Amino acid sequence: xxxxxxxxxxxxxxxxxxxxxxxxxxxxxxxxxxxxxxxxxxxxxxxxxxxxxxxxxxxxxxxxxxxxxxxxxxxxxxxxxxxxxxxxxxxxxxxxxxxxxxxxxxxxxxxxxxxxxxxxxxxxxxxxxxxxxxxxxxxxxxxxxxxxxxxxxxxxxxxxxxxxxxxxxxxxxxxxxxxxxxxxxxxxxxxxxxxxxxxxxxxxxxxxxxxxxxxxxxxx
Amino acid sequence: xxxxxxxxxxxxxxxxxxxxxxxxxxxxxxxxxxxxxxxxxxxxxxxxxxxxxxxxxxxxxxxxxxxxxxxxxxxxxxxxxxxxxxxxxxxxxxxxxxxxxxxxxxxxxxxxxxxxxxxxxxxxxxxxxxxxxxxxxxxxxxxxxx
Numbered sequence: 357x358x359x360x361x362x363x364x365x366x367x368x369x370x371x372x373x374x375x376x377x378x379x380x381x382x383x384x385x386x387x388x389x390x391x392x393x394x395x396x397x398x399x400x401x402x403x404x405x406x407x408x409x410x411x412x413x414x415x416x417x418x419x420x421x422x423x424x425x426x427x428x429x430x431x432x433x434x435x436x437x438x439x440x441x442x443x444x445x446x447x448x449x450x451x452x453x454x455x456x457x458x459x460x461x462x463x464x465x466x467x468x469x470x471x472x473x474x475x476x477x478x479x480x481x482x483x484x485x486x487x488x489x490x491x492x493x494x495x496x497x498x499x500x501x502x503x504x505x506x507x508x509x510x511x512x513x514x515x516x517x518x519x520x521x522x523x524x525x526x527x528x529x530x531x532x533x534x535x536x537x538x539x540x541x542x543x544x545x546x547x548x549x550x551x552x553x554x555x556x557x558x559x560x561x562x563x564x565x566x567x568x569x570x571x572x573x574x575x576x
Numbered sequence: 577x578x579x580x581x582x583x584x585x586x587x588x589x590x591x592x593x594x595x596x597x598x599x600x601x602x603x604x605x606x607x608x609x610x611x612x613x614x615x616x617x618x619x620x621x622x623x624x625x626x627x628x629x630x631x632x633x634x635x636x637x638x639x640x641x642x643x644x645x646x647x648x649x650x651x652x653x654x655x656x657x658x659x660x661x662x663x664x665x666x667x668x669x670x671x672x673x674x675x676x677x678x679x680x681x682x683x684x685x686x687x688x689x690x691x692x693x694x695x696x697x698x699x700x701x702x703x704x705x706x707x708x709x710x711x712x713x714x715x716x717x718x719x720x721x722x
Contacts, residue, residue, distance in 0.1 A: 409656075409657055409684070410681070411683050411684070411687075412683075431633075431657070432633050432661065433633045433655065433657040433658045433660070433661040433662075434657050436657070436660075436661050436664075437656070437657040437660055437661065437684070440687070440691075441684070441687060444687050444690065444691075445687055457633070457634050457635070459634065459635040459636065460633070460634075460635065463635065463665055463669060466668055466669055467664050467665070467668055467669075
């Protein structure tokens, strides 16, 4: 898998390191000469110094054979154009753009580029964590259309001792995994729930609140 | 040409301010957007339109300029990518009927022509004029020699 990443800063560094450690071929495009030298020293990645929205630079970075491109510069306009050039001119199958302005995530989608907003993701994460301490993990997937949440059941949870099939669960929700004593169980209707269980839930944003309420009994 | 249109101009540099002055004088309602407030000083005293101070790549700023009511949008900033993004947003999201973007890089221009964005490339235009002028110079000399 060959991934092109355009941008700079710590996000780019750690992403590249992560991808490289998974064995992906990583090509970084960065405009700043000094940062390029640093990145080339620190990472096992190819580093190209230049403007990622220039087709000559994309060509040099090998966009033609890339499986994905990720544009995470601080400028939304650059991220959009980089992704559009990569997919229209070089046929890169997957192009993802960072939307610094959260409103632009939607704009990008409408213009045919998949966009994500870290502000939105981090914001909803903090909101949901702050509102419920039992939530230990939350991951939005499918551009935020699906939430994967992990909660710990405490003694006053209304579902303690019940079988999964007896729990009154709202539509479009799923108990994906129950972790009991560090052992993951993929549950069936006949499994019960105990205090201390860590439950991984799959919900949609519209029923997220009611589903959590069904498991914790708390008002959100 | 009708002169009662609602025209949004993004970028108030030399080109943007020139167009704004001209189109406003001709009787159109003009709104100029620029993220540097001092550039509005380039607008002539008789400019009767509105000035919006902000970054046009942010939806909120475009909404401030009432882009949804615009008949024409012209993107003239010095950054190609800003112009291309604003033009696409105007076209694709706010359904502005006429959208024009200035794009300096001729290679980038080709790609956006495919997407149905009308662009004007000063580089290609100037190059063409220079080439024509050069061609004329050489033929004149050949004419003189023969």
